[in-house]
Amino acid sequence: MSETNRPVPSVGMVGGGQLARMTHQAAIPLGVGFRVLANTPTDSAALVCADVQLGDDRALPDLLTFAKSCDVLTFDHEHVPEPVLRELERAGAVLRPGRDALRYAQDKLLMRVRAEELGAPCPRWRAVTTVEHVADFAAGTGWPVVLKAARGGYDGKGVWVVDDEAGAAVVVERATGAGVPLLVEEKVAFSRELAVQVARSPYGQVAVYPVVETVQRDGICHEVIAPAPGLDEEKATHAQELAIELAHALGVVGMLAVELFETERGVVVNELAMRPHNSGHWTIEGARTSQFEQHLRAVLDLPLGSPRTVGRYTVMANLLGGGDPDVFGRYIHVMARDPELKVHLYGKEVRPGRKIGHVTVVGDDHVDLLERARHAAAYLKGEA
Amino acid sequence: MSETNRPVPSVGMVGGGQLARMTHQAAIPLGVGFRVLANTPTDSAALVCADVQLGDDRALPDLLTFAKSCDVLTFDHEHVPEPVLRELERAGAVLRPGRDALRYAQDKLLMRVRAEELGAPCPRWRAVTTVEHVADFAAGTGWPVVLKAARGGYDGKGVWVVDDEAGAAVVVERATGAGVPLLVEEKVAFSRELAVQVARSPYGQVAVYPVVETVQRDGICHEVIAPAPGLDEEKATHAQELAIELAHALGVVGMLAVELFETERGVVVNELAMRPHNSGHWTIEGARTSQFEQHLRAVLDLPLGSPRTVGRYTVMANLLGGGDPDVFGRYIHVMARDPELKVHLYGKEVRPGRKIGHVTVVGDDHVDLLERARHAAAYLKGEA
Numbered sequence A, B: 001m002s003e004t005n006r007p008v009p010s011v012g013m014v015g016g017g018q019l020a021r022m023t024h025q026a027a028i029p030l031g032v033g034f035r036v037l038a039n040t041p042t043d044s045a046a047l048v049c050a051d052v053q054l055g056d057d058r059a060l061p062d063l064l065t066f067a068k069s070c071d072v073l074t075f076d077h078e079h080v081p082e083p084v085l086r087e088l089e090r091a092g093a094v095l096r097p098g099r100d101a102l103r104y105a106q107d108k109l110l111m112r113v114r115a116e117e118l119g120a121p122c123p124r125w126r127a128v129t130t131v132e133h134v135a136d137f138a139a140g141t142g143w144p145v146v147l148k149a150a151r152g153g154y155d156g157k158g159v160w161v162v163d164d165e166a167g168a169a170v171v172v173e174r175a176t177g178a179g180v181p182l183l184v185e186e187k188v189a190f191s192r193e194l195a196v197q198v199a200r201s202p203y204g205q206v207a208v209y210p211v212v213e214t215v216q217r218d219g220i221c222h223e224v225i226a227p228a229p230g231l232d233e234e235k236a237t238h239a240q241e242l243a244i245e246l247a248h249a250l251g252v253v254g255m256l257a258v259e260l261f262e263t264e265r266g267v268v269v270n271e272l273a274m275r276p277h278n279s280g281h282w283t284i285e286g287a288r289t290s291q292f293e294q295h296l297r298a299v300l301d302l303p304l305g306s307p308r309t310v311g312r313y314t315v316m317a318n319l320l321g322g323g324d325p326d327v328f329g330r331y332i333h334v335m336a337r338d339p340e341l342k343v344h345l346y347g348k349e350v351r352p353g354r355k356i357g358h359v360t361v362v363g364d365d366h367v368d369l370l371e372r373a374r375h376a377a378a379y380l381k382g383e384a
Helices: A018-030 A060-068 A082-090 A099-106 A108-117 A131-141 A165-177 A233-250 A291-299 A327-337 A366-381 B018-030 B060-068 B082-090 B099-106 B108-117 B131-141 B165-177 B233-250 B291-299 B327-337 B366-381
Strands: A010-014 A033-038 A052-054 A072-075 A125-128 A145-149 A159-162 A182-186 A192-200 A206-208 A212-217 A220-226 A254-263 A266-273 A313-320 A342-345 A355-363 B010-014 B033-038 B052-054 B072-075 B125-128 B145-149 B159-162 B182-186 B192-200 B206-208 B212-217 B220-226 B254-263 B266-273 B313-320 B342-345 B355-363
Touching (some): A033 A060, A072 A291, A082 A099, A108 A182, A125 A131, A131 A145, A145 A165, A159 A165, A206 A233, A220 A366, A233 A266, B010 B018, B010 B060, B018 B291, B033 B060, B060 B072, B072 B291, B108 B233, B108 B266, B125 B131, B131 B165, B131 B182, B145 B165, B192 B291, B220 B366, B233 B266, B327 B342, B327 B355
Parallel strands (some): A010 A033, A010 A072, A033 A052
Antiparallel strands (some): A125 A182, A192 A206, A192 A254, A212 A220, A220 A313, A254 A266, A313 A355, A342 A355, B145 B159, B192 B254, B254 B266, B313 B355, B342 B355
């Protein structure tokens, strides 16, 4: 794409999921080139983006070809193996975030070691290879404990809450069998979950978004309230500073999401992601600069946009597939009921429990907004 | 594109300009199918949209092929000839707006006749074929007068302000030579120009946006301030009611833009457009539902979204090409200077005076917003 008589920079996003779809949407007004490496022509982003390379988004040959057509490579997910990233960098590809930063989003064990070095508040944890290690650890923290795959997982899962040695034994055996390294963490007694997002450019500029409340169920993000209602200002500032420190220390380029537990003693770091994140979908309508636009500006080393909020509160609820695939039939009723609500569909085939879209609503009263977003999500799932 | 297991409706937009580009952007979250019929692969919309048919966007064979792949056809411009529209309807294509409505946007003479029948305030006017007709008319209104091509035009123009008989003679001769029918209108003594947009669905639902002030220079829209500052509430309501009445009476489906003159005696209708319009680009950031989303909802007969404003004022300024094509080089400085400002680039080659994008800024003080938008537009043109 050429805006002007000289070429404009072009970003290639590895992976064709909904994050790439929404990043494409943000690339249109910016007028920058935007390409996607998608596995299939029906990937969420491939359905809408003009410039798609089909291929294996984790395999070196396809990534090398893709990299040649882009000034900068960035990622829809964390699944490109580290050795592949190394070869890409060796071949001269500009990865943003780079491999040195990405490994902390790919490996939870490395992330815990580094976060503690940096003085970030973390749950108690240790690497484990046997059920005896887990039992030893639980003797100090009490059961239940949380087992996590450091990288990858099995059966599509990477986090297991186990109540006792017998439960731990099942996970350790299956993970070991699948070659998945594990760590154990204390189950943090939190009052709620929070998240904070920050963008960082290669130049070192940062832009931090307000701390949000995230509501998870069965390990899936269901709702986000921005900003987190009633959050103590000091705690909010501390969380934002923490995210900025992590972004600088880990050398993140692009968006960083820090998922946190709010506890009586303060916030505790749960997970990191170095890409646009579900906890930031609210920014499309709720902030002057969406996380998708901000990610593009950051990876292209453009000046960052204002992360200022547009309304007092913004609430987002994920749309999960239900038993009846006719989402579009129900969509019309949701639109008619609430003309202020924004529905985002990702073009994905409906399967029970699968994220197929989200809804967003902006206003003054977060209780009312949450009720409306929840109703729409339930109705679209076929439950209301 | 399929969101669900049953097909979702698909809109085809005829023409690949920036209006189609921004409508594509709005189609992504809605999850509806969106195709473009573009003349070349470097058309503004063809650069970003996944689903493009290349062809002649005014020729029946290409339009018939295009229509087969879409549930609904809509338009980026008014240039599809009326006989072609008739054949498309005869072949079963669903045109929204339909041919009966579109002719009032295509033919200024028909529009004036119909608008007067409906009691809409219009400038004095008459159809003219000779310079004597113009002189007779001007004897009643005084010079200068405005000559308009009822359809089409010549030298890329369709409106001429002429000061005397000699000036009129040049236009009449050239228009007659080119087979262009003319009308003459009084030059309205207006205090400023206004515009109002309304969406109408086949079901008959309407959603009206606030009346905006438009600043034109050399016949090109330069700036829009939404809502029009200091506009008398009664006048604003009257303009909105007028737009709604016109939309119903003309059977418009989709967006209708009514361009108005504000005079001492009230508002006077200048022009109509039945598509997303430059006077509504501010709605992308400034309203809950952008004109592009609203147009899609209307042509698909979906419930309309809220046209409510997001901030107190939104100001838009068009970006026109200047002498130096390196817009992107200057873009970075504009972003750095004003992180709240949104730049939209259309992917068009820079030529002096050509619309290549726009900027938008939302806030409380319209004087400050206008200054910022103007500065950005001038800087991007290479003038500041």
